Amino acid sequence: MLARPTAAILMLAAMLPSVARADAVADFYRGRTINLVVGYGPGGGYDLCARLVARHLGAHIPGNPAVVVQNMPGAGSLRATNFLFAVAPNDGTTIGAFARDMPLLAILGNNSAVRFDPRKFVWLGSSSNFANDAYVLMVRTDAPVKSIAQARAAGGPPLVLGSTAEGTTGSDVPMLLREALGLNLKLVSGYPDNGAIFLAVDRGEINGRTTDFSTMRALRPEWVKPDGPMRALLQLARATRHPDFPDVPTARELAENESSRALIELAEIPYLMARPFVAPPGVPADRAAALQAAFLAVHRDPQFIAEAARLKIEISAEGGEDVLRAIDRIAGAPAALLDRLRRILAKS
Numbered sequence: 001m002l003a004r005p006t007a008a009i010l011m012l013a014a015m016l017p018s019v020a021r022a023d024a025v026a027d028f029y030r031g032r033t034i035n036l037v038v039g040y041g042p043g044g045g046y047d048l049c050a051r052l053v054a055r056h057l058g059a060h061i062p063g064n065p066a067v068v069v070q071n072m073p074g075a076g077s078l079r080a081t082n083f084l085f086a087v088a089p090n091d092g093t094t095i096g097a098f099a100r101d102m103p104l105l106a107i108l109g110n111n112s113a114v115r116f117d118p119r120k121f122v123w124l125g126s127s128s129n130f131a132n133d134a135y136v137l138m139v140r141t142d143a144p145v146k147s148i149a150q151a152r153a154a155g156g157p158p159l160v161l162g163s164t165a166e167g168t169t170g171s172d173v174p175m176l177l178r179e180a181l182g183l184n185l186k187l188v189s190g191y192p193d194n195g196a197i198f199l200a201v202d203r204g205e206i207n208g209r210t211t212d213f214s215t216m217r218a219l220r221p222e223w224v225k226p227d228g229p230m231r232a233l234l235q236l237a238r239a240t241r242h243p244d245f246p247d248v249p250t251a252r253e254l255a256e257n258e259s260s261r262a263l264i265e266l267a268e269i270p271y272l273m274a275r276p277f278v279a280p281p282g283v284p285a286d287r288a289a290a291l292q293a294a295f296l297a298v299h300r301d302p303q304f305i306a307e308a309a310r311l312k313i314e315i316s317a318e319g320g321e322d323v324l325r326a327i328d329r330i331a332g333a334p335a336a337l338l339d340r341l342r343r344i345l346a347k348s
Contacts, residue, residue, distance in 0.1 A: 025290045029063030032093060036069050037084060039077025039098035040164075044194025045215035047071065049127050049275045049313055050097045053295075056304045060294035065093075073193055076165030077102065078113060085116035090280040092287035095124065097277050099168045100270040103327045108342045118327050120281040122288045123320030124295040127275035128214070131316040134235040134242040135173065135271065137161075138216070138223060139208035140201065141231055148233055148254065151183040158186040162197045162206040165189060169270070170197065172345055173210045173236060176267050179344045180260040181234075181251065194219075201230075212274070213242060214314035221312075236264070237271035263340060266333050272318065272326040292320050 034057070038050045047069070054067040072080040077098035084096040103118035105111055145151050145159040163170035171189055178185045188206055191197045198220055200206050208230070216223045223230040224244070232248045235241065241250055251268075255261035279291055298304050299317035308315045 023062075025286050026062035028092065028287065029061055029065040029290075031065075032063070033066045033068055034058070034061075034092075035094045036067055037080050037088065037094060037096040038069055038071050039073065039080030039096070041071050041073040041193035041195070043219070045212055045218070046077070046097055046099070046194075046275065048215075048218060048311065050277075052304070052308060052311065052313060053097075053127065053277065053298060055307070056298045056301055057294055060297040060301070062290055075113065076163075076168035076171065078105070078111070078165070082113070082115040084278060084280050085121065088280045090282040092279065092283050092291065095277060095279045095291065097275065100126075100274050100276060101169050101172055102276075103273070104172075104267075104270050104330055107327075107331050108338065108345060110342055110346045119324065122279035122281065122283050122291070123323045124277040124279060124292050125299075125317060125319045126273040126277065126323055127299065127317055128314050129316045129318045129322075130237050130271040130274045130314075132214075133237070133271075133274065133314045133316075134213045134245060135169065135210060135237045136213055136216070136235045136245065136248070137173075137177070137208065137210050137233045138201075138230045139233055140204065141229055142204075143207040145184075145207065146231070148181075148183070148249070151185070151233065152181070153184070156184060158184045160186045160188060160207045162191055162200050162209050163187055163189045164191050164193065164197070170210055172267070175344055175347060176264070176341075177234075177236075177251065179347075180263050181254050182256075210236070212314075213244065214312065217312040237268045259340075262337055263344075266330070266337055266341060269326055269330050273323045276323060295319075 036050055036054050038047050040046045051069050054069050058065050058067045080096060081098045081102045088094040106114050106116060106118050144157045150156055151159055161174050174185045174187045177183045197209050201209055222228045232245055234251055235245055235248050236251045238250050251264045252261055255264055277295060296319055
């Protein structure tokens with residue numbers, strides 16, 4: 001009579017399928033290269049974060065593939081987003097990073113060039129949920145508009161800001177602030193990348209811009225010095241004031257009624273996916289799971305955390321499921337609120 005299998009043998013048998021899957025993933029990735037497509041040119045906040053992730057990601061994927069960054073700027077990262085959704089290989093050898101506002105752009109449906117459904121991506125997660133960051137309206141100290149009161153004054157000069165393209169935060173936020181808070185803003189769009197906007201401000205071609213505090217710390221630290229060339233007028237994507245800007249009001253504080261406050265809070269949801277990473281739809285389930293697990297493992301890696309601190313990159317990672325919940329929150333907002341935001345962002 002055969003002896004009954006022991007508990008240890010049963011446990012080992014149960015583990016065999018998962019071990020086999022892990023081995024298959026390792027076999028696939030061993031000796032391969034993963035392309036990380038970034039929807040902006042070199043030197044901006046998205047690119048800086050993506051290159052940091054790329055340096056550490058391969059060590060956490062079975063088979064330890066190399067990870068290389070491929071910049072694909074255009075239309076405020078819409079070009080790269082469409083490529084990742086419909087053209088990029090979906091075998092697990094291509095992943096990407098694009099603007100946080102891309103899911104919102106798709107849900108609102110204003111842009112006929114959108115060719116993707118944000119819910120169908122394989123979401124790896126986001127390197128930042130903006131918990132320790134702020135999106136700040138920065139203006140030159142020699143700009144004609146020096147306060148929110150002046151920006152709201154009828155008949156005064158407009159505050160001239162720069163952005164890349166429609167559907168990006170740098171474009172959407174000024175239009176939102178103009179409509180929801182009554183600020184007299186003029187937007188100059190079409191800059192090729194983040195670095196070009198910084199340079200335009202430094203040269204005095206425009207009065208200022210909206211940008212992440214973390215990006216300024218990393219790329220323009222002089223902008224946030226008390227005696228620097230810039231001043232902050234307001235901060236967005238925060239329920240309370242950032243500790244480094246205790247005297248700068250939040251957009252929520254400046255809202256003059258509940259309708260405007262609700263509009264601002266809706267527009268702030270994309271910041272929960274401030275540095276999003278995806279793989280194309282259709283990646284095999286075992287490789288998708290390995291990429292998602294590796295993405296989160298990277299953000300717990302002490303070497304990654306230490307390098308992010310040296311580069312002054314804000315890290316507060318979220319997983320893919322968290323990003324999908326944020327997208328569902330946008331899609332589930334009241335229809336009237338979505339319609340109002342749609343009308344605002346449709347204006348030139």
